[in-house]
Amino acid sequence: DIGIQEFYHEERDALIPFRDSMKSSFNLHGNWTGPPCLNNMSRWMGISCSNSHVTQLTLESINLTGTLPVGFLQNVTFLSKLSFHNNSLSGVLPNLTNLIHLKSVFLSSNQFWGPIPLDYIHLPNLNTLELQENKITGTILPFDQESLTALNLSYNQLSGPIPETKILKRFKSSSFDHNPGLCGKPLDIPCAVSPPPSPSENKKKPLKVWSVVLIATAGAIVPFLVIVFLFCCYRRIQGKKAKKEASEYQHPTEGVEKKSQWSASTGDPEKSIDLEFFHEHNAVFGLEELLRSSAEVLGKGTMGITYKAILESGLVVAVKRVKEMKSITEKEFVRQMQLLGKLRHDNLVEIISFYYSKDEKLVINEFIQDGSLFELLHGSRGIGRIPLNWTTRLQIMKDVAKGLTFLHQSLSSQKTPHGNLKSSNVLVSFTNGTARAKLSDFGYLPLLPSLKSRFAIRKCPEVMEGKKPTHQSDIYSFGILVLEVITGKLSEDDENEDLSDWVRGVVDSDWSMDIFDLEILVEKDGHEDMLKIAKLALECTQVSPERRPNMTQILNRFEEINYPQLNIEVN
Numbered sequence: 403d404i405g406i407q408e409f410y411h412e413e414r415d416a417l418i419p420f421r422d423s424m425k426s427s428f429n430l431h432g433n434w435t436g437p438p439c440l441n442n443m444s445r446w447m448g449i450s451c452s453n454s455h456v457t458q459l460t461l462e463s464i465n466l467t468g469t470l471p472v473g474f475l476q477n478v479t480f481l482s483k484l485s486f487h488n489n490s491l492s493g494v495l496p497n498l499t500n501l502i503h504l505k506s507v508f509l510s511s512n513q514f515w516g517p518i519p520l521d522y523i524h525l526p527n528l529n530t531l532e533l534q535e536n537k538i539t540g541t542i543l544p545f546d547q548e549s550l551t552a553l554n555l556s557y558n559q560l561s562g563p564i565p566e567t568k569i570l571k572r573f574k575s576s577s578f579d580h581n582p583g584l585c586g587k588p589l590d591i592p593c594a595v596s597p598p599p600s601p602s603e604n605k606k607k608p609l610k611v612w613s614v615v616l617i618a619t620a621g622a623i624v625p626f627l628v629i630v631f632l633f634c635c636y637r638r639i640q641g642k643k644a645k646k647e648a649s650e651y652q653h654p655t656e657g658v659e660k661k662s663q664w665s666a667s668t669g670d671p672e673k674s675i676d677l678e679f680f681h682e683h684n685a686v687f688g689l690e691e692l693l694r695s696s697a698e699v700l701g702k703g704t705m706g707i708t709y710k711a712i713l714e715s716g717l718v719v720a721v722k723r724v725k726e727m728k729s730i731t732e733k734e735f736v737r738q739m740q741l742l743g744k745l746r747h748d749n750l751v752e753i754i755s756f757y758y759s760k761d762e763k764l765v766i767n768e769f770i771q772d773g774s775l776f777e778l779l780h781g782s783r784g785i786g787r788i789p790l791n792w793t794t795r796l797q798i799m800k801d802v803a804k805g806l807t808f809l810h811q812s813l814s815s816q817k818t819p820h821g822n823l824k825s826s827n828v829l830v831s832f833t834n835g836t837a838r839a840k841l842s843d844f845g846y847l848p849l850l851p852s853l854k855s856r857f858a859i860r861k862c863p864e865v866m867e868g869k870k871p872t873h874q875s876d877i878y879s880f881g882i883l884v885l886e887v888i889t890g891k892l893s894e895d896d897e898n899e900d901l902s903d904w905v906r907g908v909v910d911s912d913w914s915m916d917i918f919d920l921e922i923l924v925e926k927d928g929h930e931d932m933l934k935i936a937k938l939a940l941e942c943t944q945v946s947p948e949r950r951p952n953m954t955q956i957l958n959r960f961e962e963i964n965y966p967q968l969n970i971e972v973n
């Protein structure tokens with residue numbers, strides 16, 4: 403007769419945040435009380451137990467809505483079945499690292515987006531994986547678990563070649579159907595290969611061999627490598643160029659003031675045709691070279707897909723392939739890019755170049771090596787994670803404040819807010835352990851026909867009411883971003899309780915430290931400053947725009963914080 407104390411607290415603790423962050427047609431909150439298992443008896447709806455451990459979590463067709471808390475299954479060690487089939491869950495797929503008993507995973511018919519997490523190919527006992535009918539992007543991982551006998555990835559947005567592993571060869575085309583970008587066997591869609599170099603381009607030969615080796619290796623090891631994108635671009639732009647030339651081609655930047663004379667200095671007039679550079683020192687490649695390079699998908703955003711491209715010279719750039727500006731004229735696009743490309747600040751991602759044609763718009767940005775703040779905060783939570791300490795978080799928030807201040811000062815006349823300030827648009831690099839953060843994706847707002855639903859500024863109260871976004875709306879987004887940094891909680895999902903309401907509720911009552919991310923809470927010396935920053939974030943997220951501080955005031959508040967290592971600056 404097992405006593406009430408003898409259930410596994412860590413399993414309950416893991417499931418409670420899930421219970422509290424979901425909405426559904428079933429009253430999870432009311433039902434999931436007390437321990438989930440007593441003896442082999444389950445006490446919670448949708449849970450099965452064995453030896454007092456939670457072994458199955460099956461919540462199907464109950465209209466579950468929301469994003470899954472990061473790493474919420476990590477301590478449910480004995481889980482063998484997970485099913486959320488036919489709900490409305492959104493966000494990235496759950497991390498299943500270390501769930502070695504897991505046999506069946508049914509996440510089909512939801513709204514999950516983003517790539518298939520890498521840990522899915524390391525589940526040693528997985529026999530059924532159903533992910534069909536979601537919005538999953540990226541490439542298919544090289545699954546090679548002998549145990550895998552049922553796989554369905556159809557009706558998603560997967561792309562690239564299907565890896566030819568022994569295990570994946572078991573499955574018919576119905577496992578992969580209806581993914582527009584997917585190619586290779588068993589589908590009837592052959593994969594494209596890079597165009598061969600012309601005989602006169604002898605010196606490029608070793609690089610092509612090198613890139614083929616790189617692509618082949620990465621195809622096996624790195625699941626997100628895509629080789630087709632730039633080839634498609636190449637074909638499309640080549641085709642278009644030929645057409646244009648035939649009908650007295652007009653240069654895309656004709657009539658617009660040139661920012662640099664790089665074309666003359668490269669001595670290669672071919673290269674000057676398509677790309678416009680803002681700084682001479684960057685003008686070391688041309689469109690054709692860019693299109694020949696290998697590309698890896700970094701992520702799919704609101705306006706298109708961003709790729710990492712490695713040029714023949716070894717230079718790495720981030721290429722944003724903009725999809726959402728179909729109606730924009732060349733003049734409008736070029737004008738805005740020239741405005742944004744001129745902006746230079748330590749805390750802004752540098753726009754290196756851009757390309758415009760009616761069907762294809764590329765923005766080439768400096769590549770930032772250590773990824774986004776979103777990934778640093780929420781990625782790989784659980785075992786093996788390197789904590790993001792308070793000093794680093796402070797440094798990043800301060801950098802964001804500096805970048806935004808500069809942006810607001812530079813674009814004041816146009817009154818163009820950033821518009822999409824959120825953690826995935828804050829990119830971070832580390833030098834000798836010190837972080838430097840830069841803002842990306844700024845200033846696109848005037849180019850979009852309508853405000854996209856995933857734009858950060860959409861959550862700002864006055865914008866929700868239909869008012870025009872302003873600098874003060876960015877300050878609201880900044881406040882939300884700061885709350886995300888200090889709480890470690892996702893701010894992405896509209897369905898969840900508003901992060902600022904939750905923090906306000908807790909903080910107003912007794913300045914409880916409960917809101918802070920456990921990773922920073924251990925640093926007791928920082929508690930006072932953490933509370934000061936929380937208070938600042940709440941001021942930034944005031945409903946009334948006039949009551950929010952401006953960027954200069956915000957920067958001053960950060961300057962007042964004298965945390966010892968914060969004053970180390972890197973160049």
Ligand SMILES: Nc1ncnc2c1ncn2[C@@H]1O[C@H](COP(=O)(O)OP(=O)(O)OP(=O)(O)O)[C@@H](O)[C@H]1O
Nearest residue numbers: 700701702703704705708720767768769770774826
């Ligand atoms: N310049 C860059 N250097 C390095 N990584 C980048 C760069 N730009 C974007 N990324 C990565 O690519 C991912 C996708 O970026 P993208 O801007 O396309 O979408 P997003 O930020 O997720 O959404 P949104 O389009 O709403 O801004 C980002 O999460 C980031 O990790």
